[in-house]
Amino acid sequence: MMRVNLTLKPMGSWSIPIEAESIIPANFLSGTDLTVWRGNRELGLEEAFSVSVVGGADRAEDVEIVLAGKTARLKRVGEYMDAGKITVLGDIGMHCGNFMTGGTIEIQGNADGWLGREMGGGSIICRGNAADYCASGYRGGRKGMTGGRVEVYGRVGDFLAENLAGGTVIVHGDAGDMPGAEMRGGTLIIHGDCTRPAANMKDGACYVYGTARWMLPTFRNLGTVRHEGRTLIQFTGDVANRGKGNLFVGNYEYLD
Amino acid sequence: MTELLVKNAHVIDPLSGINGETMDIAIRDGKIVEEVSAAAEVIDARGMLTMPGGIDSHTHICGTKVNxxxxxxxxxxxxxxxxxxxxxxxxxGYSVPTTYGNSYRYSVMGYTTLLEGAMAPLEARHTHEEFTYTPLQDTMANTLFDGNWSIMEAIRDGDVKRVAAIIAWTLSAVKGFGVKLTNPGGTEAWQWGKNVSCIRDPVPYFGVTPAEIIRSVIEANELLHLPHSVHLHCNNLGTPGNYTCTLGSLGLAPDLNPRRQTLYATHVQFHAYGGSGWKDFSSKSEPIANLVNMRPQVVIDMGQILFGRTTTMTADGPMxxxxxxxxxxxxxxxxxELETGSGIIPVIYRRKNLVNSVMWAIGLELALLTKSPWQCLLTTDNPNGAPFVRYPEIIGLLMSRRYRDAEFATIHPDTGSRVPLPAIDREMDWYEIAVMTRAGQARALGIQDLGKGHLAPGADADVAIYPIRIDEVDPSADYQKVIDGFSRTEYTIKRGRVVARRGECVVHGSNSTLWVRPKVSENYDMGKDPEFVEKFDRYYTVRMSNYPVQEQYLNRSRCIETETEL
Structure with a gap:
């Protein structure tokens, strides 16, 4: 096992975020001679972080990266990661786990926008809240997340799992507006409340255990079903998009 | 005075009647000349294929729709x-790149002149501003007149001279080059919730038919002696069985101009469909090509599709x-407003889709079955059929039966029973490709006298040198070499300067915009016509005085004045 401890050095008066797509387990197999970007300036990893490596590994699966310090403005960590583990002790910046295909990212604090965008596999666990566009697709793109699992224990912002095409997204708190918009596959589970779920959905399953507010009128009510000890109301749609998706809600309210 | 001498160029220049001669090209101050002094800068083309700069006679690169x-x-x-x-x-960007993206990629392929296929007059400023940032090509804009209220009223009243006068005023005002009809009458009908199914359906309220619009505008176009003919996107695009409508439309064109065609029908691939629905969808390229073969007054362009992702955009709203x-x-x-409309949809053409496979075959058939390359030009209706960066693939397909067969084996298996392509043996030669990508365009657009599309002394020094030695490459077998060669010039020369070298653009560049000002008599100046002015003030959201595009919007304004019969 190899454990890489990265502690972000105090940024001083810098407010520019650091882009750190190089921080993935596979890259540390050949040492720590990596770079990150702050604005248009390229920094050596050791300029930005205090780095310590314990143990060794010859495959990415055996590498764990632990990120400490004020990492809330550290972007693109875990992009294209395919194996191993990243643990973030605090908050993490935008685009964490973009395109990841394997391995695990665990965030003890909150995650900023675009967590796990277009991921294809692996898992992300966020113990705090996640901001907008969690587990979503790229703007304008046809397919968002295609596989893997994202679990958020707190709340999430708007456009959760937009364009979801595969995999599982679970949120234990509330979600914002438009979760599961343009869904075309996969499973989205929201334990709390949200507004306007599954707009324009084509396929897949969306569960809202709490209350769906501003429920869209373009879903057909199929009656109640039992699901894992809960009684939920099943809808199908989005009829406006000739969709065949399933939307299950605990309660719902139409917009007056 | 700047001088350039291109030595040992293997030239194909159809408008000058040169088919494969090794010669030197002398350039002074942006023009081709007979000879230059010994002080001239020298480029050794080492026997590489050299042609006039490429011209795209129908592309969508600048304007509100593209944006x-x-x-x-x-x-x-x-x-x-x-x-x-x-x-x-x-x-x-790929199918709708940034303006610089368009300009650089065209330049790297040796293109030096571009015609924006459809500019809504009201939104002309946007087109001209984007032209300014398309620095490595000279630009022109076809101007849309398909649903122009004043023109339809003049046609209803049978007044062709008034149609011509409105076209003259509008072209001068918006700095347009040619007259474009996109689904004539159809977009206006669509604003009433309808469409016109073919050329005999009347447009709601106005009561004129597409056939009347096409015929009157052709006559008006010739009264104004415009360099280009009417540029027509036929009614009923993309509908199974629409080929009859296309035949009818092409049949409307009289032969009025000895120097060029009287009707340019664009992206005909989209208009050559048989069948009564998607289930029996088939190719009707043969009847269309046969008609074109019999009518020298008609020129078409392919509108080829290639498989992959792209964006469709047209003024044809209902389509x-x-x-x-x-x-x-x-x-x-x-x-x-009072002019036209538009629509945009991103699409993916797929090999496993039968309809897309048939469409792919139709474009190639049109080019291969039209006997004269001067009458069927190479386009994809960029980006509707495919982004222009894929033109070299089309050249490869036209030049190599083997490449066509290899591609044909990968498309939908039922395609063979619906298209004539497998039976066509024709393989185009270098000369024909030169016609289909520059000389034919220059003649069809009527710009060869302005020094475009050829390399005779006096012409603009727009030259493309491709890293191909045509005596060493058998295009039938080495089609990949052909594709690679046409994808990246060794040198692209624009206005006497090397602008692109082996895939890199080497200067900032500065485009010219060609536009037309027909000279009409006082009586036909629509700017002073009370009825026209009143209509303008009443229905447009802009004042008539704010409508014309000021010349400051044009980077290098190149005005073509025409003597008219008005």
Whole structure:
């Protein structure tokens, strides 16, 4: 096992975020001679972080990266990661786990926008809240997340799992507006409340255990079903998009 | 005085009657000349294929429609990203790239002149501003008149001279080059919730038919002695069985001009469909090509599709709405006041889709079955059929039966029973390709006298040198070499300067815009016509005085004045 401890050095008066797509387990197999970007300036990893490596590994699966310090403005960590583990002790910046295909990212604090965008596999666990566009697709793109699992224990912002095409997204708190918009596959589970779920959905399953507010009128009510000890109301749609998706809600309210 | 001498160029220049001669090309101050002094800079072309700069006679690269394609498809900007490099700006995008992206990629392929296929007059400023940032090509804009209220009223009153006068005023005002009819009458009908199914359906309220619009505008176009003919996008695009409508439309064209065609029908691939629905969809390229073969007054362009992702955009609003109902993907439609409309939809053409496979075959058949290359020009209706960066693939397909067969084996297996392509043996030669990509365009657009599309002394020094030695390459077998060669020039020379070298653009460049000002008598100056002025003030959202595009919007204004019969 190899454990890489990265502690972000105090940024001083810098407010520019650091882009750190190089921080993935596979890259540390050949040492720590990596770079990150702050604005248009390229920094050596050791300029930005205090780095310590314990143990060794010859495959990415055996590498764990632990990120400490004020990492809330550290972007693109875990992009294209395919194996191993990243643990973030605090908050993490935008685009964490973009395109990841394997391995695990665990965030003890909150995650900023675009967590796990277009991921294809692996898992992300966020113990705090996640901001907008969690587990979503790229703007304008046809397919968002295609596989893997994202679990958020707190709340999430708007456009959760937009364009979801595969995999599982679970949120234990509330979600914002438009979760599961343009869904075309996969499973989205929201334990709390949200507004306007599954707009324009084509396929897949969306569960809202709490209350769906501003429920869209373009879903057909199929009656109640039992699901894992809960009684939920099943809808199908989005009829406006000739969709065949399933939307299950605990309660719902139409917009007056 | 700047001088350049291109030595040992293996030249194909159809308008000058040169088919493969090794010669030197002398250039002084942006023009081809007989000879230059010994002080001239020398480029040794080492026997490489040298042609006049490429001309695209129908492409969508600048204007509101293209820009809305960019708005709609932020995901398109993920492709084709290149960083700033030397004089090159950063670019991005694939089917709807940034203006610099368009300009650099065309330049690298040896293109030096572009015609924007459809400019809504009201939105002309936008087109001209984007032209300014398309620095490495000279530009022109076809101006839309398909649903122009004043023109339809003049046609209803049988007054062709008034039609001509309105066209003259509008072209001068918006700095347009040619007359474009996109689904004539159809976009106006669509604003009433209808469409016209073919050329005999009357347009609601106005009561004129597309046939009357096409015929009157052709006559008006010739009264104004415009360099280009009417540029027609036929009614009923993309509908199974629409070939009869296309035959009818092409049959309307009289032979009025000895110097060029009287009707240019664009992206005919989209208009050559047989069958009564998608289930029995088939190719009707043969009857269309036969008609074109018999009518020298007609020139068409292919509108070839290639498999992959792209964006469709046209002023044909109802067609895009139908396409939306087919695909159920993102969609935009737009109305342009008293003039026209537009629609935009991103699409993916797939090999495993039978309809797309047949469409792919039709474009090639049109080119191969039209006997004279001067009458069928190479386009994809960029980006509707495919982004222009894929033109070299089309050249490869036209030059190599083997390549066509290899591609044919990968498309939908039922295609063979619906298209004549497998039976066509023709393989085009270098000369024919030169006609289909520059000389034919120059003649069809009527710009050869302005020094475009040829290399005779006096012509603009727009030259493309491709890294191909035609005596060493058998295009039939080495089609990949042909594709690679046409994808990246060794040198692209624009106005006497090397602008692109082996895939890199080496100067900032500065385009010229060609536009037409027909000279009409006082009686036909629509700017002073009370009825026209009143209509303008009453229905447009802009004042008539704010409507014309000021010349400051044109980077290097190149005005073509025509003597008219008005």
């Amino acid at each position: 809305f394609g960019r708005y709609m498809s932020p995901e398109d900007m993920r492709a084709g990203r290149t960083p700033r490099r030397g004089p090159m700006h950063a670019t991005s 895009e709405f139908n396409l939306y109902r087919l695909h159920h993907e993102k969609w935009s439609n737009h109305d342009v």
